[in-house]
Amino acid sequence: xxxxxxxxxxxxxxxxxxxxxxxxxxxxxxxxxxxxxxxxxxxxxxxxxxxxxxxxxxxxxxxxxxxxxxxxxxxxxxxxxxxxxxxxxxxxxxxxxxxxxxxxxxxxxxxxxxxxxxxxxxxxxxxxxxxxxxxxxxxxxxxxxxxxxxxxxxxxxxxxxxxxxxxxxxxxxxxxxxxxxxxxxxxx
Numbered sequence: 001x002x003x004x005x006x007x008x009x010x011x012x013x014x015x016x017x018x019x020x021x022x023x024x025x026x027x028x029x030x031x032x033x034x035x036x037x038x039x040x041x042x043x044x045x046x047x048x049x050x051x052x053x054x055x056x057x058x059x060x061x062x063x064x065x066x067x068x069x070x071x072x073x074x075x076x077x078x079x080x081x082x083x084x085x086x087x088x089x090x091x092x093x094x095x096x097x098x099x100x101x102x103x104x105x106x107x108x109x110x111x112x113x114x115x116x117x118x119x120x121x122x123x124x125x126x127x128x129x130x131x132x133x134x135x136x137x138x139x140x141x142x143x144x145x146x147x148x149x150x151x152x153x154x155x156x157x158x159x160x161x162x163x164x165x166x167x168x169x170x171x172x173x174x175x176x177x178x179x180x181x182x183x184x185x186x187x188x
Contacts, residue, residue: 029099030158032187036076036094039160039186043080047175050080050090058095070105071098086148088168090176092183095161103135105161109154110137117141127173132180133157133187140173149173153180157187 032039036058043052058075060068075095082088097105110126117124127138136155142148151173152165162183166176 029102031099032096032158032160034188036074036096036160038188039094039162039183040076040078041080041092041179041183041186045182046080046090046179047082049082049084050088051083052078053081054079058093067095070101073097086168088166088172090179091163091165092179093163096159097161099159102156102159102161106135106137106154106156109161109163110139113139113141113152127151130155130177130180132177133162133184136180138173138177151176153177155180155184157184160187162187 037055040055043050055078056076058077060072063072063075073096075093077091077093079092080090082090095105114124123140123142123144125140125142127140130136130138130153132153133155134157136153138151138153141150141152147169148167149169150165150167152163153176154161154163156162162180164176164180164183166172
C-alpha cells in the first residue's frame, strides 16, 4: 500500500525549486522531436513476466501547480506489473519541460521524494548516479523490516524528464538501470 502511494506521489513530483539552470544554456539545449507516447517503454522492452496494465496521457489537470510553474508542457505514462508469487510494479512517467527549466527537475524530484519519505517515516538512500541521459539520480526507499524496496531513477535528456520506478530487490534495481538506458535511447 505504501509503495503504491509512493508511485502515485512520484508520478507528479517534478519541479519545485527556483535556482538558476546550469549548462548547457537554453539556447544550446537540444529539444526532443517526438511525442512522449513514442518514448514510452513497450512490452518488448521490459523483462518477461511483465504485462502492460495502463498507458495514459498526462494532462494539465493531472499536474501539480509547481510542475506547471516550471512550464510543464505534456507527458505520458505507462505501468507494467509482473504476475506470480511476488507481484512487482514498473512505472514510467515522461514529461516535457522548457529547456531553460529542465536542469531543475531531477534535483527537485529527489528533494521532494526525500521530504515525503521523512514524513512517512521510511528509509531513503541515494544511490550512485546511474549515468543515464544528460543528468540522473537514483534512490532506494524502504520500509523497516520489509525486504521489498522501491527503486527510482529520475533523469533528463534534452527537454524530457523521465522517472522510472520498480518495487522489488537489488536485482530489480539492476533491471531498472537497464530499462532507464533503453528509455533514454528512445528520446529523439
